Amino acid sequence: MSAIGGVVLDSTALLAFVAGRPYAAAVVWHAVDQGVVLVVPTAALVEAQAQLAPADLEVLDTLVDLPVTVVVDLTREEARQVAAMLAKAGKPDCLAAGHAAWTARNRGLRVLTSNPTLLRALAADIEIDELP
Amino acid sequence: MRTTERVTVTLPVEQAQRLRRLAGDGDAASISAYVSKAVRVQLDKDAALDKLTRLYAERGVTLDAEHHQWARHLLGLDDTDPQASAS
Numbered sequence: 001m002s003a004i005g006g007v008v009l010d011s012t013a014l015l016a017f018v019a020g021r022p023y024a025a026a027v028v029w030h031a032v033d034q035g036v037v038l039v040v041p042t043a044a045l046v047e048a049q050a051q052l053a054p055a056d057l058e059v060l061d062t063l064v065d066l067p068v069t070v071v072v073d074l075t076r077e078e079a080r081q082v083a084a085m086l087a088k089a090g091k092p093d094c095l096a097a098g099h100a101a102w103t104a105r106n107r108g109l110r111v112l113t114s115n116p117t118l119l120r121a122l123a124a125d126i127e128i129d130e131l132p
Numbered sequence: 133m134r135t136t137e138r139v140t141v142t143l144p145v146e147q148a149q150r151l152r153r154l155a156g157d158g159d160a161a162s163i164s165a166y167v168s169k170a171v172r173v174q175l176d177k178d179a180a181l182d183k184l185t186r187l188y189a190e191r192g193v194t195l196d197a198e199h200h201q202w203a204r205h206l207l208g209l210d211d212t213d214p215q216a217s218a219s
Contacts, residue, residue, distance in 0.1 A: 005208055020193040025184075026203035029195065032180045036207045062187055067176045112206070129206050 006037035006070075006107070007129075010100035012114035014040065014048035016131050018059045023131050027112060031068050038069045041103045043082075045071060047096035072103055081106075089122045098122055141167075 007027070009017075016024035031038050045064070049057060063069060074082065086098045097115070101123040104111045110127035113119055119128050143151070155166035188195070204210070 007207065020188070020191045022193060022195050022199045023202055025188060025193045026195050026199040027206060029181070029184055029188075030200070030203045030207055030209060032177060032184065034207065034209050035177070036209075059187065059191070062183060066180050066184075067173075068180075110206075132202070 006039050006109045007031070008039045008041065008100055008104045008107070008109050008111040009044065010041070010111055010113045010115070010119065011044040011047035011051075011096045013112040013131060014044060014060060014063065015051060016114055017063055018048070018052060018056050021131065024112070028063060028066070032066055035068060038063070038066065039103060039107065039109060040064060040069060040071045041096070041099040042071060042073050043096040043099035074099055078102065078106075085122055091118070091122060094118060094122065101126055 013024055017028055028038065030036070040063075045060075048060060052060060064071060082095070082098045082102045083092075085102055086092050086094055091098070097118050100111055100113070101119050103109070104126045105123050110129055111119055112129050112131060114131045116128045116130045119126065151163060151166065156162040187193075
């Protein structure tokens, strides 16, 4: 699929999709329809999975398995940079949000989230879209 | 066991000309590879949209015009052609 642009989904956006929130569902639908990449940081995926029942994990898998979805790993070098971001913000325990914010900054993409306050605290320079 | 099948398709002249230009050497193998890739991408996309449609229906997810418009704006897509059939 020829992808254009892209958007990072943090753990709250992933959970919004699983919960059937229509704005998140619409973003996923149109991303597939138009070939827009959905970027899922591994740490955000883990945080979302940890909050879901087995049946809902299958819903999350549906999103992860879409042809436009790209799951990005946290490499050793990137871990150091995410850690620096978390330390600078004074939020050392916010790994999932930190990985999402760092991924957005590193790739020049916006982040879709239900918790913009945390992401802004981590990286004030990234574009953040709050789910209604 | 046969893994490919010959299929004859009819294209507008303009598309056929562009296809020959874009498909590398423009020979039959190159054109077949190009078309095969395009068909696979379209099939994958249609399958994904079908899966989402069924998932949304099963879970009672209803998308109205406001949801579509908001999503398309967020993704930087043209708001004049929603092409949305999910409900």
